[in-house]
Amino acid sequence: MRVDASRALGGYAAVMTLATAWLLLGANTGSKVAAFETIDVERINVREPDGTLRMTVASRSRMPGIIVAGRETPHPDRPQAGMLFYNDEGTENGGLVFSGALKDGKPTNLGALSFDRWRQDQTLALSSTEDGKDRQVGLAINDRPDQPVDFPAVAQLVQEPPSGTRDAAVRAAGAAVTPRAFLGRALDKSSILTMRDATGRKRLEVRVTADGKAAIDFLDAEGRVSRSITGS
Incomplete structure (x- = not known):
C-alpha cells in the first residue's frame, strides 16, 4: 500500500498540535505540585504571582547583592551562603547567613539570623562568631536612622580608603548604627x-x-x- 507523504505529515502535525494543546491545558488546570527526593541547586528564588521576590536561598557564589524595591546593588561584603528575606515591596529585610572554615590553622565560624528596619540595616541579630580562640555569641539590638540607606552611594564609598571624611559620608548616606542592648557570651x-x-x-x-x-x-x-x- 502506498502512503501519501503529504497526508501523513498533515496527520502527524494534527496529532502533535492536539497533544501540545492537551499538555498546556492540563498544566493550567491540573496540580502544579511536584515532589523530589533530592534537588541540587546553587540558588532558589521564591516569588509572589506578580513576580515580587520574597525569599532567596543561595550558595556563597550566588548570593544576590542588596535588593531594594526590586533593584539590586552589589553588596560590599557578604561572603556567606544562606537565606535572605524580602518584604512586600521586594526589599531585603533580614536573613540567615553562615560560613566557616579552617584558616591559617585556626577555626573560623559564623552563623547569624537578623532582621532589618525598612530600607535600612540590622536592628535585631542573633549570632555566633568564632575566630581562633575568640568566640562571641549573643543577641544584639540596634537603632538605625529614620532615613533609608542610600545603598548605591555606600557601595561606592566603602571602596575608598578609610578616613574621617569617608566615614562621615557613609553616615550621611544613612549607614549608621547605634547599639542599644546585647545579651550573650x-x-x-x-x-x-x-x-x-x-x-x-x-x-x-x-x-x-x-x-x-x-x-x-x-x-x-x-x-x-x-x-x-x-x-x-
Whole structure:
C-alpha cells in the first residue's frame, strides 16, 4: 500500500498540535505540585504571582547583592551562603547567613539570623562568631536612622580608603548604627547584659565572669561607674 507523504505529515502535525494543546491545558488546570527526593541547586528564588521576590536561598557564589524595591546593588561584603528575606515591596529585610572554615590553622565560624528596619540595616541579630580562640555569641539590638540607606552611594564609598571624611559620608548616606542592648557570651568568656541609651552610651551592665564573679554596674553619661552591686 502506498502512503501519501503529504497526508501523513498533515496527520502527524494534527496529532502533535492536539497533544501540545492537551499538555498546556492540563498544566493550567491540573496540580502544579511536584515532589523530589533530592534537588541540587546553587540558588532558589521564591516569588509572589506578580513576580515580587520574597525569599532567596543561595550558595556563597550566588548570593544576590542588596535588593531594594526590586533593584539590586552589589553588596560590599557578604561572603556567606544562606537565606535572605524580602518584604512586600521586594526589599531585603533580614536573613540567615553562615560560613566557616579552617584558616591559617585556626577555626573560623559564623552563623547569624537578623532582621532589618525598612530600607535600612540590622536592628535585631542573633549570632555566633568564632575566630581562633575568640568566640562571641549573643543577641544584639540596634537603632538605625529614620532615613533609608542610600545603598548605591555606600557601595561606592566603602571602596575608598578609610578616613574621617569617608566615614562621615557613609553616615550621611544613612549607614549608621547605634547599639542599644546585647545579651550573650563576651570575648573574655563572661556572660553579660549591656544596655545603652539612645546615643549608644553604656548605662547598665550585668556581668558574670568566667570564674563566677557577678556584678551590676550603673554608668553615668561619661561612661564612669556611678554605682556597683557585687555578689557576696
